[in-house]
Amino acid sequence: EDQVTQSPEALRLQEGESSSLNCSYTVSGLRGLFWYRQDPGKGPEFLFTLYSAGEEKEKERLKATLTKKESFLHITAPKPEDSATYLCAVQAGGGTSYGKLTFGQGTILTVHP
Amino acid sequence: DAGVTQSPTHLIKTRGQQVTLRCSPISGHKSVSWYQQVLGQGPQFIFQYYEKEERGRGNFPDRFSARQFPNYSSELNVNALLLGDSALYLCASSLAPSQRARVGELFFGEGSRLTVL
Numbered sequence: 001e002d003q004v005t006q007s008p009e010a011l012r013l014q015e016g017e018s019s020s021l022n023c024s025y026t027v028s029g030l031r032g033l034f035w036y037r038q039d040p041g042k043g044p045e046f047l048f049t050l051y052s053a054g055e056e057k058e059k060e061r062l063k064a065t066l067t068k069k070e071s072f073l074h075i076t077a078p079k080p081e082d083s084a085t086y087l088c089a090v091q092a093g094g095g096t097s098y099g100k101l102t103f104g105q106g107t108i109l110t111v112h113p
Numbered sequence: 114d115a116g117v118t119q120s121p122t123h124l125i126k127t128r129g130q131q132v133t134l135r136c137s138p139i140s141g142h143k144s145v146s147w148y149q150q151v152l153g154q155g156p157q158f159i160f161q162y163y164e165k166e167e168r169g170r171g172n173f174p175d176r177f178s179a180r181q182f183p184n185y186s187s188e189l190n191v192n193a194l195l196l197g198d199s200a201l202y203l204c205a206s207s208l209a210p211s212q213r214a215r216v217g218e219l220f221f222g223e224g225s226r227l228t229v230l
Contacts, residue, residue, distance in 0.1 A: 044203070097146075099162075103155030
C-alpha cells in the first residue's frame, strides 16, 4: 500500500530562517509527487509536481527536490505569510485512478516576524 | 476564471441522517475527485469520476456514493451518518489525460465542513 510520511509534524521559524520539510514515500511505481499548501479552513493549493528522481522545481522562496525515496521542500528566508500546512502527496502508476493521491499528514509551518 | 466551487460551506447533521454535497469543477475540467479530510490529517481519497463514470474508489463504506452530471458537476452523498463522518469534504477537479494534462495536478475547492452530532 502506498504510504507518505512527513516530518516534522510542526516547525516554527523566525522570519528569514531557512529550513527544509521532508516527505518520505513508498509507492508502487511513482507517477508523480505533489506539494500543496493549505491555509486553515481552506482547500489545498497546488504548488509543485515532481516526476522523477533528480528533478527540482522552484517558486519564489520555495524549492522542491525529489529522490527515489523522499522529497524535500526547502524554504529560503521565509516570511510570516508562508505560515501554512504543507502537504505532500504521491500518485501511483499502473492502473491507479489518476484522481487518486495519497497524502501525508502535513507539516504545520509557523513563521514568526 | 472561477475555481472549484462547493456547497454548502458548512452544515450540521445528526447521526443517522443523510447529506448531499455539491461540486462544480473548473471550466474545461472533466474529472472530479472527492476527498475526506479529518482534522489534523491529510486528505483521503473517496472517489474519482470522469465522463459520468466512476474511475476510482477509496476505502470507504457503501454509505458513501457519488455521481457526475453531463455538465461535469458532481454530488457526494453520505447515508446513515456517523459521528466519525465529521470532516472537511474536498472536491478537486482536473483535466483528463486525453486533454494532455499532467497527471495528478488536482485543483481543490474550499470544501464543505460537515459536523455530525
